[in-house]
Amino acid sequence: MNKIDFAVGIGGENGQGIASTGNILALIFARRGLHLNAYNAYQSIIRGGHTFLTIRAGDGPVRNMGDKIDVFIPLNQDTMDRHLHLLKSGACAIYDKEKVTPGKAADGVQLCAMPMKELTKGNKLAVNTAALGATLELLGIESEPLETVISRQFKKKGDAVIAENLTIARAGYDYAAQNFTAFSWKAPRGAKPLGIITGNQATAMGGAAAGVKFYAAYPMSPSTGVLMWMAAHARELGIMVRQVEDEIGVMNMVIGAAHTGCRAMCATSGGGFALMTEAVGMAGMIETPIVCVDVQRAGPATGVPTKTEQGDLWQVLGAGQGDYPRIVVAPTNQLDLFHTIPELFNLCDKYQCPGLVLSDLLISEGTTSIDPDDLDFGVKIDRGELILPNGNGLPAVALAKEGNGANPGSGYNDKAYLRFKNTPSGISPRAVPGVLGHIFTAATDEHDEDGTLISDEFTNPQKRRMMVEKRARKMQGALKDIAPPKLVGPEQAEVTLVGWGSTAGVIREAVEKLAGEEGIVANQLAIKWIVPLHAAEISAILGRSKNVILIENNQSGQFARYLRSETGFDTHGHIRKYDGEPFMPHHIVEAVKEQLAGKTRLSIPVHEVNA
Structure with missing residues (x-):
């Protein structure tokens, strides 16, 4: 303290x-x-x-x-x-x-x-x-x-x-x-x-550090600050910034830019993301890496544009129909936003899938102090199995490897290139337009390994199953590349407080107050990487816990349901807040005390400041 x-x-x-x-x-x-x-x-x-x-x-x-x-x-x-x-x-x-x-x-x-x-x-x-x-x-x-x-x-x-x-x-x-x-x-x-930074600024700066060269957006609170920072620094950083007519156009532009090989990004809020979801599914089908930031606000519909909430989890989990790999992450604070964006881009490039960031108004428009030395713009950039032209249209040999479906041979026969090659990892060679000998079809229809559409074939169950399973396998590798959550605090505790995303900071202080002021030993599990989820590690931690209380800023307990569906674990108690304002430490402390006393399993704190 x-x-x-x-x-x-x-x-x-x-x-x-x-x-x-x-x-x-x-x-x-x-x-x-x-x-x-x-x-x-x-x-x-x-x-x-x-x-x-x-x-x-x-x-x-x-x-x-x-x-x-x-x-x-x-x-x-x-x-x-x-x-x-x-x-x-x-x-x-x-x-x-x-x-x-x-x-x-x-x-x-x-x-x-x-x-x-x-x-x-x-x-x-x-x-x-x-x-x-x-x-x-x-x-x-x-x-x-x-x-x-x-x-x-x-x-x-x-x-x-x-x-x-x-x-x-x-x-x-x-x-x-x-x-x-x-x-x-x-x-x-x-x-x-020290310096000061908002979450929206940190998000934009993280994109710049990741090498983003195309940013598109339609202004929507509370995400507009990302667009403002990008626009202000576009010329200096060589980033093309476009304010588009609507969110459908935004996502399609981002996918198009990413298809050409540049790193592309957008940010919106829940209502805007709702319009983007069909196109997000397209990115999953054509295996094009993009990053979209959903800065959550109180919904549904217009909701309360200037109030915070963690209400978009299931919308992001279900974005686009059908099954396809995606990586979903919920950073815990402003500095974490800055560091997470480049890491997510590397993962999306490697596994050729959409990356979705769940921020919210609390951290996006909130301001924090920051040590400028913590803003590292020299982060490692990994583009994965990307095949770029070397200046004369020929493939960059370093990335076009024998056996991965690329076509590094002297003949440059387009038929030899398998853009969606069925590999053990599920990762296929990704050539950008303009590479000789690497022509393929990129469409929203299901396709074969070379991109040939199979939606019009009379019988294609084997091909369809192969491609669905090929895409799904990528998540096995992604899970290994993502750090599992760690328990913070004493191993032996009276209560374990679980949260996701922006609740990490206030839960951390509540843990300290419970121990220092109430004599209640508590620990914390802050979950950041949502998809893929380290279900086994989380289950092991929670299985050893005496009492588990899950804390989130929504009414229905969205993460509680997701955790139960992935692990089978049902927490002992819940603390939920959905009045548009964030948790304060005493909200959590008081709720934990009443739940440990057996008075309730669900606490809904009242935010008295704006009463």
């Missing part, structure tokens, strides 16, 4: 600059060397409504937004009314005394009323700046970092705007120093300055 751990909550209407204010704080904390995690709960409107941004920072890893707010900045009365009652002793609320009236606060909560009109010289847009100055003073952070970030933030607006905001920031800082009581502790300094 961290020695010092604190959180700042900023709330108000959309359009009040909450995201910008949060970004300034995140930059200051990260450059101080603090670890951080930021989550913005916002509505799907441009102005109005209610938005609440939480930035949690500490001197060690911060894996989620936590349970508490230490500095509360309500920019309007609605935010004050919603959140003040949640503050605990030792916290403080910084607000405009002329616009906001506090209600009943818990004992020990410091109410920091500020004359914002006076401090900002009547500039309504600068209230946030004055509040930031006061926040840093209470946290024991010098004003200079804020001044540095403000100078950069408003650089394009000119010297006059910069000077005005610097004056207001200092006024807020000085007012807090003279009128309020700072925390008994000071925000520490880390060993080295």
Whole structure:
């Protein structure tokens, strides 16, 4: 557990600059060397409504937004009314005394009323700046970092705007120093300055590290940040980026680009992926490697575009009719997204199949601190059995090996090339268009080894069975190339908490709290690789566990059903949340306690922050 751990909550209407204010704080904390995690709960409107941004920072890893707010900045009365009652002793609320009236606060909560009109010289847009100055003073952070970030933030607006905001920031800082009581502790300094990154940025950067040269998308929250990063860096990185008319066109373009030999990628959310599924099946049939990121949001249909959920698992498992190999992965955090994308591309190239990433709003739009040294853009790239022209149309001999169905001979007879050769591994030689002697048909129909369509043949059960089994065999090899999940924590525990994807961080903290505050020894199994699944290893771990509770952000227990179907194991309890907001550590701790007490097998926590 961290020695010092604190959180700042900023709330108000959309359009009040909450995201910008949060970004300034995140930059200051990260450059101080603090670890951080930021989550913005916002509505799907441009102005109005209610938005609440939480930035949690500490001197060690911060894996989620936590349970508490230490500095509360309500920019309007609605935010004050919603959140003040949640503050605990030792916290403080910084607000405009002329616009906001506090209600009943818990004992020990410091109410920091500020004359914002006076401090900002009547500039309504600068209230946030004055509040930031006061926040840093209470946290024991010098004003200079804020001044540095403000100078950069408003650089394009000119010297006059910069000077005005610097004056207001200092006024807020000085007012807090003279009128309020700072925390008994000071925000520490880390060993080295850190950067900040969102999950969407990490996804796009992972694609760049993997060698992606074609990216297509139709803007859909919460995946649009991937498109924005790709578009901003397209020329610099030599990536062709296309905003397409719809998601059907997106997937077909990605498949077409991958068919020519380049690495191609797209990102969408559940509704967009629903339109892509037929084309995903096409990628499976013609054995073309593509990567698609599904940034899950609350569904079905339009659902709640700005809220998180883990509701797309079964949609991804069933994408496209029929049986075909696919690799499905659910990264656990932002940095994991960056590292997983290149690994997935290597697997998809090797096994010539679609790769599907299950992200979600929590980690895609959430911000975390990051050590720039952890972003390795020199990752190993493995293109598998790929046959490329060597410049004059001839095959690259290094990849065109005798016996694998390629045609490296001097005659370049197209009939000798077997694009879908039935090999023991199921992997066939993949030639791109333009390689002499390697012409084949790529179609959505079932086909023979050389690509000849068999859908019109009168009798073809043997060929059909051969091709289905050939494709399926690839998953046996893929499973060996994927690391199995490992149990984190003591082997002997009262309870094992199982999760998949983005729940890993909050479960990790819940395990620590159970042991440190409740005296309950717990461990954790975080499952990342969904298909193929290490069923035997998971069964062995869970079979040794005393109590197993599965935690996921959906209503029906989608992963619980999948786990049961693959392993036969039925967990002892479930914790599910589907109100659009992520788990907080205390949700899990309280649910585990009630289940171990025998009160229930299914806990559904209530998210009180936005009540």
